[in-house]
Amino acid sequence: MTSTFDDLLEANRRYSQTHEGGFDGIARAGVLMVTCMDSRIDPLAVIGLQPGDAKILRNPGGRVTDQVLVAIVLGVSLLKVERVVVMEHTRCAMATSTEADVKEKIGAKSGTDASWMTIGVIEDQESTVRADVNRVRSHPLVPDSVSVGGFIYDVDSGLMTPVD
Template identity: 50%
Template structure:
């Protein structure tokens, strides 16, 4: 457990001042945000949200995977989500490599053959964003009229630019 001592110690500090806000599990603002796992992204802060306002789903490259769709279906039908924003970002590592390059890097660094994993790297961020938004819109398990939008967060300026997708 030594590898986690720092975060467990921080949690002990957190517990000292923690107050249960009594928030329900529903998304108070009816929003689900699909964004990248990049640690430069503060999903609540960049949209002026607070704990309890939205469901946050993070994947490498902000990709709408089968598991994201599963989570969105649950979030809509059980947790108050009525709109979805897919938010990619500038300087994304998934847009700087190919699956082949990622597999080669993993093999070089660790000897692991990862070719059975589809990393879903991004060769055209706008086209990929439009594709992923359409995946949500066309899900038979979500309302056809549910608002879904795609955009890009600029990690150097903090700006969000929505795109016609």
């Protein structure tokens, strides 16, 4: 019986032959990154790190949601996270459409009304990054000793620009 996942399982078998394992789950570089799920972003490579160095949280638009805040609190409390990177990116679908447009596209593709969903499109990336950085900095369970920075990653040049 063939599966739609056979290619992935085969790739995993090859990967497992050289996988060293043994990580303890701690962010060795003390970094946690919140970024978009966009496949053009290789989060560890963007900041020069390797597997085991950082916690990576991804969602549409790279937003600091309630669940992301829970993960950040766990990271800074239990997993030695000392720096949080909030990174959106250029040419993001979440920043180039309206809420209504995205819902309409989802509804058309699925054949089901999507107007009830909250998508969370981004109207102004710099303002959104600033607000998300502030959301992390002001959380009562994130100590002041944790550095939080906001950035916009250019998917064409590969450069991160700080958002003040």
